Amino acid sequence: MTKDAYLGGLLQLSENQPLNITNELGIYLEKIRQKSANEVVQLNLPTDKDENWRFTDLSDLIQQDWHSSTPKELNDIILEGFALKEASSSRLVFVNGYYAPKLSDITALPDTVYVGNLANLPQDKVNKISSYLGKNNDENEVFTALNTSGISDGFVIWVAKNSEIETPIHLLHLTARDNLSTLTQPRILVVGEANSSVNFIEYYGAVASGCSDSAKQQYYFTNTVTEITLKDNAQINHTRIQRESGDCFHIANTIVSQAQNSRYTINEVSLGGKLYRHNLHINQEGEQTETSLNGLTMLQGKQMGDTHSQVNLTKPHGTVNQLHKYIIDDSGRGVFNGKIYVPKLAQLTNASQLNRNLLLSNKARINTKPELQITADNVKCAHGATVSQLEADEIFYLRSRGLNEYDARHLLIDAFAGEIIEKLPSESLKQRLTQCVACRTIDN
Structure with missing residues (x-):
């Protein structure tokens, strides 16, 4: 039994997810699932007594009785509301966490990139999977461990070395709600081999008649993990869109590992959800590494949005540029906490961080805390935050x-x-x- 009885119920749902893979990949998945389940047993759900969660109220989340999501068939007409013209033939679709091959189309992509689900991963990549999947998870991060404890399938983008993929790749996760409060745990793995380049769009949406913003007391919980690895001189342009329904609890963890001369950019837009939390953890592990973080979060009604980012620089000549904006209306509440660590080894670093917030009502609130922790002495670093109304x-x-x-x-x-x-x-x-x-x- 876990230390936290409610968390124990979530863990049971995860462990009950079937693993219908019997080759080496199945053996590895079973190993990391069990390891993560053991980690969950030792943890609790975070509360306001935890520093990184003190402004994020999970009380509504734990009032729900969650159930495993079930597969649903969607037709092409519904998909039209989410399709992107630029990625009409480079799209991978999951519905309620289940791969939807009839809605997926990757015919526009070359053989130098694998785009598909985890269960169909080619053997040459199965042999390398242990170097990338489940390797960079944060210790004591309970939602990441919970996701891994139930991993059975997921999105995969794997770009061969010296390959430039010009067509944008669309990873589309859709939730089709039913009468039960359901838990879905999408998993994404992106590997950019040396000297490769790729542009992908990670999109979360809800099937609804009309705008998905309206709350209908049909709650669901999306707990997602994205792992991204950039090898030497790789470039990844990552677009992340969260456009869930007004009944969604969305907790996301993105873990990025960057090797020498690699360039990673994320452009994130969050416009939906009852509660949204994104933990973005980036490790610059090589010299002359570039990281760009751009974000927009819009909140209204009683929505809660929380962005926690952390960039660890470990080598000289690293560059970080971060701009995150909030637009908050009604009684919405936002949280921004950005950390950039610059140790002694990370000399000649250039890092800037800015959080800008626009409050549209007297009840809107923002808790902002940009942070720089610097022990290197030859760096150029700046950070700041602004809070304003329409002038x-x-x-x-x-x-x-x-x-x-x-x-x-x-x-x-x-x-x-x-x-x-x-x-x-x-x-x-x-x-x-x-x-x-x-x-x-x-x-x-």
Whole structure:
């Protein structure tokens, strides 16, 4: 029995996930599942007494009686609402955590990249899997351990060395809700071999009639883990979109390992969910490594959004640039905690970190804590945070140019969000998210 009885129920759901793989991959998965289950037994669900969770209230999560998700068949018409024109033939789809081959299409991709589910991983990659899957998990991170304890399948992108994949790859996880409160634990593995380049879009959405924002008392829990490895001189452009329903609890852990001269960029947009938490952990393990973190979180109603990022620099000439924005309305509450560690070995580092927050109501709240921990003495580092409302003089200026107050407010909000949305590599995704931003602020 675990130290935490409620957590024990979640662990049982994970362990009950069938593992229908019998080759070397199955043996390895069984090994890491058992190891992670043993870790969960020693842990508790976090509370406000845990420093990294003191502003994130999980009480609504633990009031639910969770059940395992079940497969559901979706038709192509439903998929049209999530499809991206640029990735119409480079798309991998999971529904409720189950691979959907009929909805997936990867015919536009070359043989130099494997895009598929974990269960069909080619033998040459099965032989290497232990070097990448389950290797960089944070110790004492209970949700990562819970995910690994039930791993049975997942998304995989594996790019061969010296390969440049120009077509964006769309990893689409959809939840089709039913009358039970369900737990789904997606798993993603991305490997960029030496001198490779790839652009992928990690998208979480909910099947709904109309906008998925409306809460219908049909709760579900998405607990996802993404592991990314960049070998020497590899480049990965990672887009992460969280557009779940108003009934979703979404907890995500992204772990990135960067070798020498590698370049990793994440552009993250979160617009949905009852509770959203993203732990982003990046290890720069080689010299001249570049990391760019761009994020936008929009909260309304009583939504909760929490971003915790940590970048560990271990070698000289590392570069980190981080910009994360929040737009918070109604009684929404945001949390930002960004940590950058620069030890003595990481000389000649250039790191910048900025959290900008726009509060649209008197009840909106943000807890922000950008952090730099530096022991190296030859570095260029800066960090900061701003919290503001829409400025009256800016609205007055726009009204003096002929705009009414409604349009002036929306122009300012759109410009604030647009700085992040414009960084997305997909034009169709930009258009869709721009419309979502406008729709969510229509009553302001």
